[in-house]
Amino acid sequence: MANFFNDNTDFQYHLNHPMMKKIVELRERAFRDAATCDYAPVNHQDAIDSYNQVLSVLGEICGDVIAPNAESVDHEGPTVVNDHVVYARGTQENHDALKQAGLYGISLPRRYGGLNFPLVCFVMSNEMVARGDVGFENIWGLQDCAETLNEFASDEIKQEFLPRVCNEGATCAMDLTEPDAGSDLQAVMLKAHWDDAKQTWLLNGVKRFITNGDGDISLVLARSEEGTSDARGLSMFVYDRRHMAVKVRRIENKMGIKGSPTCELVFTNAPAQLVGDRKMGLIKYVMALMNAARLGIGAQSTGLSEAAYREGLKYARERFQFGKAIIEFPAVYELLANMKSRLHASRAMLYETTRFVEIYKTYETIAKERKLEPEERNEMKFYARLADAFTPMLKLFSSEYCNSVAYDSLQIHGGSGYMKDYAVERLYRDARITNIYEGTSQLQVVAAIRHVTTGTYLTQIMAYEGMEYCGEVEHLHRELIEMRKEYETVVAAVVEKADNDYIDFHARRMVEMAGHIVLGYLLVTQACEEDEYRRSAEVYIKDGRAENRKRAEYIHSSDPKDLELLKMSVSATTV
Amino acid sequence: MRKALKIVVLAKQVPDTRNVGKDAMKADGTVNRAALPAIFNPEDLNALEQALRLKDKFEGTTIEILTMGPPRAAEIIREGLFRGTDGGVLLTDRKFAGADTLATSYALACAIRKIRPDLIIAGRQAIDGDTAQVGPQVAEKMGWPQVTYAEEIANFDGKELTIKRRLEHGVETVACPLPMVVTVNGSAPDCRPRHAKLLMKYKHAKTVTEARELQEDPYLSLRESRGLTITEWGVADVDADAEQLGLSGSPTKVKKIENVVFQAKEAKLLTAADGDIDSLMKELIESHTLG
Numbered sequence: 001m002a003n004f005f006n007d008n009t010d011f012q013y014h015l016n017h018p019m020m021k022k023i024v025e026l027r028e029r030a031f032r033d034a035a036t037c038d039y040a041p042v043n044h045q046d047a048i049d050s051y052n053q054v055l056s057v058l059g060e061i062c063g064d065v066i067a068p069n070a071e072s073v074d075h076e077g078p079t080v081v082n083d084h085v086v087y088a089r090g091t092q093e094n095h096d097a098l099k100q101a102g103l104y105g106i107s108l109p110r111r112y113g114g115l116n117f118p119l120v121c122f123v124m125s126n127e128m129v130a131r132g133d134v135g136f137e138n139i140w141g142l143q144d145c146a147e148t149l150n151e152f153a154s155d156e157i158k159q160e161f162l163p164r165v166c167n168e169g170a171t172c173a174m175d176l177t178e179p180d181a182g183s184d185l186q187a188v189m190l191k192a193h194w195d196d197a198k199q200t201w202l203l204n205g206v207k208r209f210i211t212n213g214d215g216d217i218s219l220v221l222a223r224s225e226e227g228t229s230d231a232r233g234l235s236m237f238v239y240d241r242r243h244m245a246v247k248v249r250r251i252e253n254k255m256g257i258k259g260s261p262t263c264e265l266v267f268t269n270a271p272a273q274l275v276g277d278r279k280m281g282l283i284k285y286v287m288a289l290m291n292a293a294r295l296g297i298g299a300q301s302t303g304l305s306e307a308a309y310r311e312g313l314k315y316a317r318e319r320f321q322f323g324k325a326i327i328e329f330p331a332v333y334e335l336l337a338n339m340k341s342r343l344h345a346s347r348a349m350l351y352e353t354t355r356f357v358e359i360y361k362t363y364e365t366i367a368k369e370r371k372l373e374p375e376e377r378n379e380m381k382f383y384a385r386l387a388d389a390f391t392p393m394l395k396l397f398s399s400e401y402c403n404s405v406a407y408d409s410l411q412i413h414g415g416s417g418y419m420k421d422y423a424v425e426r427l428y429r430d431a432r433i434t435n436i437y438e439g440t441s442q443l444q445v446v447a448a449i450r451h452v453t454t455g456t457y458l459t460q461i462m463a464y465e466g467m468e469y470c471g472e473v474e475h476l477h478r479e480l481i482e483m484r485k486e487y488e489t490v491v492a493a494v495v496e497k498a499d500n501d502y503i504d505f506h507a508r509r510m511v512e513m514a515g516h517i518v519l520g521y522l523l524v525t526q527a528c529e530e531d532e533y534r535r536s537a538e539v540y541i542k543d544g545r546a547e548n549r550k551r552a553e554y555i556h557s558s559d560p561k562d563l564e565l566l567k568m569s570v571s572a573t574t575v
Numbered sequence: 576m577r578k579a580l581k582i583v584v585l586a587k588q589v590p591d592t593r594n595v596g597k598d599a600m601k602a603d604g605t606v607n608r609a610a611l612p613a614i615f616n617p618e619d620l621n622a623l624e625q626a627l628r629l630k631d632k633f634e635g636t637t638i639e640i641l642t643m644g645p646p647r648a649a650e651i652i653r654e655g656l657f658r659g660t661d662g663g664v665l666l667t668d669r670k671f672a673g674a675d676t677l678a679t680s681y682a683l684a685c686a687i688r689k690i691r692p693d694l695i696i697a698g699r700q701a702i703d704g705d706t707a708q709v710g711p712q713v714a715e716k717m718g719w720p721q722v723t724y725a726e727e728i729a730n731f732d733g734k735e736l737t738i739k740r741r742l743e744h745g746v747e748t749v750a751c752p753l754p755m756v757v758t759v760n761g762s763a764p765d766c767r768p769r770h771a772k773l774l775m776k777y778k779h780a781k782t783v784t785e786a787r788e789l790q791e792d793p794y795l796s797l798r799e800s801r802g803l804t805i806t807e808w809g810v811a812d813v814d815a816d817a818e819q820l821g822l823s824g825s826p827t828k829v830k831k832i833e834n835v836v837f838q839a840k841e842a843k844l845l846t847a848a849d850g851d852i853d854s855l856m857k858e859l860i861e862s863h864t865l866g
Binding site: 001039040041042043045046049050053057060061097101103106115 | 801
């Protein structure tokens with residue numbers, strides 16, 4: 001009898017965020033669907049009420065079906081039978097429940113049978129599903145692929161595939177990685193050739209590490225231009241599982257997220273349709289897909305932090321040692337307070353980023369219907385840039401934080417946490433992939449660093465700095481101003497060396513410094529709403545301040561020669 | 576052969592007695608309804624699921640929920656609509672109030688005669704009264720056969736339903752011609768979740784009474800254009816004899832209410848020694864618990 005939506009007031013904060021007015025307005029285009037669709041809202045209040053009620057249904061499924069199934073799914077995992085994936089019993093039940101509740105296609109347009117909810121609601125759903133079962137969130141979250149089809153595919157392809165997602169709960173996969181193309185997707189080899197006789201593209205080759213690889217609808221990155229070897233020879237295709245031309249060779253035996261089938265796939269003359277334009281596969285479509293997927297990992301990580309924090313808190317209250325509950329000991333409540341502040345910070349960043357993505361994406365969709373007004377174009381560009389800067393920062397922070405929250409939660413459990421008897425053991429293993437897949441933390445820094453050097457982060461920090469805050473958090477605001485000054489000094493000191501390797505060397509430190517300030521501001525914004533948020537802001541900024549000083553100290557005392565030292569210390573002559 | 580069924584599901588709004596706190600009972604020993612959330616009686620949800628499965632299988636099948644209660648029991652009709660029913664009727668009238676099972680089944684039977692279904696499905700019993708009488712009484716009043724303790728309505732051949740019953744010592748499969756009454760056990764499959772689109776479509780559905788009590792009504796025209804008015808029937812609508820309704824139609828008299836608290840102390844601790852087991856066996860046989 002648990003409801004993961006109703007038991008978490010943070011969702012109400014974000015559903016009632018001032019920017020939601022604009023988001024709903026853009027998404028519903030003056031509520032025009034109400035005339036033709038009997039489940040479309042007629043005004044803002046009606047829309048928000050629908051989001052609340054439907055997310056509550058989802059929250060109930062997460063609490064009553066998905067979370068209780070998580071343990072058995074972790075033990076059973078999926079299997080391969082006759083070259084195809086069979087989900088664990090619990091995974092199938094989770095999928096069936098969500099399908100039965102008509103929740104698939106949550107943010108797809110109503111003309112395809114979707115619910116047309118804002119991205120904010122899809123992200124909330126991802127977070128709740130992940131809190132129930134981290135691995136299952138992959139299957140649910142891969143609806144991103146349907147979003148990508150909606151964005152770039154032809155009307156015929158959309159008509160063919162999107163109603164299946166909405167009405168039949170068809171699941172998706174994105175087939176990018178290959179044995180020799182992981183972080184470096186330019187090296188993709190899987191071949192696509194046009195068959196004149198059959199009047200279709202045919203795919204041949206191998207994909208590896210494909211999440212839900214046997215899903216109903218697969219987006220496949222393939223080399224369509226013979227004789228090429230870089231990104232410009234790659235196109236995006238959509239493959240329908242009903243062709244039965246792709247075999248699952250094996251499922252990986254992973255450390256965590258065991259319910260999520262990670263497949264090695266063999267394509268043998270698999271018929272597929274081209275999505276969008278040739279040669280734009282990696283450059284345009286995969287980039288869009290990856291950005292959506294990174295937002296998804298942000299949600300997955302936040303949901304995981306929520307689960308791990310709750311497990312730690314519950315255990316600390318129940319476990320008695322030395323005559324009292326262990327939560328009474330400073331060493332334990334300090335851990336919990338920091339866990340909670342990181343959880344709140346992750347979530348604040350998650351929805352801020354989502355709002356930025358939502359606004360510019362919706363403008364892009366509107367631009368296909370009519371010409372945007374100049375101020376709309378400017379707004380679209382403004383939010384697109386912020387989304388580009390915030391997405392890698394979100395992925396970096398939320399995934400690293402869920403690892404730390406799961407680690408600390410297990411620590412609170414002591415020896416019991418090391419045993420399979422407690423959920424935290426699973427969460428700890430599940431967390432470890434979040435800062436690896438969809439781009440490692442190191443790659444997020446690569447994406448984020450240009451926003452340090454070009455000043456996107458600083459500009460946004462200054463915007464937050466100029467906002468009005470209530471008197472109770474004035475001291476935190478002052479603290480953040482000091483942190484911003486320190487950050488500016490550090491960035492100047494690094495950039496001044498005019499050495500790209502040196503910038504790379506300190507990139508993570510600088511991105512993290514910017515992050516602590518951004519997340520600090522987001523918490524301060526919320527702090528005036530509720531005491532609980534204010535305490536989280538206090539805890540977070542205290543820790544962030546010290547973290548930034550440490551980084552500043554390291555940067556100010558280092559030199560480009562340090563790189564040589566690091567390189568030499570692991571050179572070929574040493575072990 | 577046409578296999579479409581016209582189904583009425585009997586459902587009741589009950590106080591949630593599953594998670595009771597200290598204030599669940601009033602000083603006089605009656606249920607403190609104000610302190611407990613009003614929910615869809617759990618076994619009625621099992622009944623609803625069986626009806627929905629028949630609707631999934633046999634095209635043209637319709638389901639209406641029939642419930643009796645105060646105006647707020649309209650929520651039960653909406654909960655049905657959210658899961659795929661076609662509509663429902665709320666029997667509500669001061670004259671129905673204070674009914675025991677006899678008066679309740681009389682009122683329901685009057686309404687059923689008006690709806691004229693082929694099949695009535697109800698939960699085995701409600702968690703507030705635990706009598707399990709209303710379903711069978713309705714069958715008697717209608718003069719229809721009844722199958723109780725149903726766990727699965729396995730088949731429908733156009734004339735007869737094949738039903739699996741969960742009994743104490745196993746499962747019994749029976750066939751029964753329509754029209755009939757089925758009461759469903761809690762061991763039957765859980766009811767499906769509310770469907771997102773139906774939820775959004777029907778969330779504004781209201782009875783006339785509910786609409787009248789609104790301070791402001793921004794969705795009035797929406798309800799009219801989308802046909803979202805929930806049917807409400809009073810005594811006059813079902814041609815009932817007022818004498819057989821409510822308190823006057825209820826022969827049940829409550830003599831005394833006792834608050835029974837189970838004592839863990841009543842357990843008996845035995846060792847694994849032969850003597851202890853031997854004496855337990857004898858005790859159980861003597862008390863006719865065994866054999």
